[in-house]
Amino acid sequence: MLISLNRSAPMLVLSKEGISSTVTAVSKAAGLICWKDILHISLAKVGWDTLVELTVSRSEHYMPVIKKKLSAMAVSGIQDAAGNLQIFLTASELDMDANKLFEIIQDYQKKIAG
Numbered sequence: 001m002l003i004s005l006n007r008s009a010p011m012l013v014l015s016k017e018g019i020s021s022t023v024t025a026v027s028k029a030a031g032l033i034c035w036k037d038i039l040h041i042s043l044a045k046v047g048w049d050t051l052v053e054l055t056v057s058r059s060e061h062y063m064p065v066i067k068k069k070l071s072a073m074a075v076s077g078i079q080d081a082a083g084n085l086q087i088f089l090t091a092s093e094l095d096m097d098a099n100k101l102f103e104i105i106q107d108y109q110k111k112i113a114g
Helices: 025-030 059-069 098-113
Strands: 012-014 018-021 038-046 049-056 085-090
Touching: 012 098, 018 025, 025 059, 025 085, 038 098, 049 098, 059 085, 085 098
Parallel strands: none
Antiparallel strands: 012 018, 038 049, 049 085
């Protein structure tokens, strides 16, 4: 569990079930993102920030929840050509480096898988 000092609730929670995050609007709206649905984790440079990108399957499960909480403009373009969701996590909200966040998520995923 990673916690920001300015908030009492964790902004990112890694559990046996998956990832819950409030570091971006889409990640917050998605709710729990199950490990079994995460196809790929990578780093992506977006503007001035480096983000952790989750490629998530089962868009038919997540999109209705995300659309219900966000405007159509906010969810435009979050699906790739294969219909998978691209959900970004910013490390800057957690006051840490994106590479470190990426490592933590990958290490945790390996730990629960193995």
